[in-house]
Amino acid sequence: MKNSHTILAISGLLSAIAIVIPMFVPVITLGPAGSYTLFSHVPIMIAMFISPAAAVYVAIGASIGFLLKAVNIVIVMRAFSHIVFAFLGALYLSKHKNLLASKKKTVIFGLVISVVHVVVEFAVSYVMLGMLPSLLGILAISVLCLGFVHSMIDYTAAQFIYRIVQKK
DSSP states (O other): OOOHHHHHHHHHHHHHHHHHHHHHSOEEEETTTEEEETTTTHHHHHHHTTOHHHHHHHHHHHHHHHHHHTOOHHHHHHHHTHHHHHHHHHHHHHHOTTGGGOHHHHHHHHHHHHHHHHHHHHHHHHHHTTOOGGGHHHHIIIIIIHHHHHHHHHHHHHHHHHHHHHHO
């Protein structure tokens, strides 16, 4: 998948999917910053396996989807924060092309990228909500803990889909 036109076309398709997901997939909301749209990270995570540029473009597309849905600004900013984990994950994957060949490395990568994902989301939420110490508990549960589970579910789906597409 080294052809830049192919990468651009796939990035466009993944971005379109990433924009549409927040509009049509039901959202579970918990507290002022907890929002879980199942599979919303899948296009971003698939793009991580393609290239850093693709991952950033698709993360921006997903953020636009949340902006268009007009969810609260904290959740929109959390969506924009995905640019960080998407870029870092894609950068790592670009240097470790055979990561998917090892189940252990695939799981470890998923765990690490999910930690990066939720820590950045937590920081954005905390800053956006005024850094109130009274919010630490709810943010720790809603963004860190539940967000980690959400991230791992989406990562598992993304790498499963990517493996299938790579075989075709």
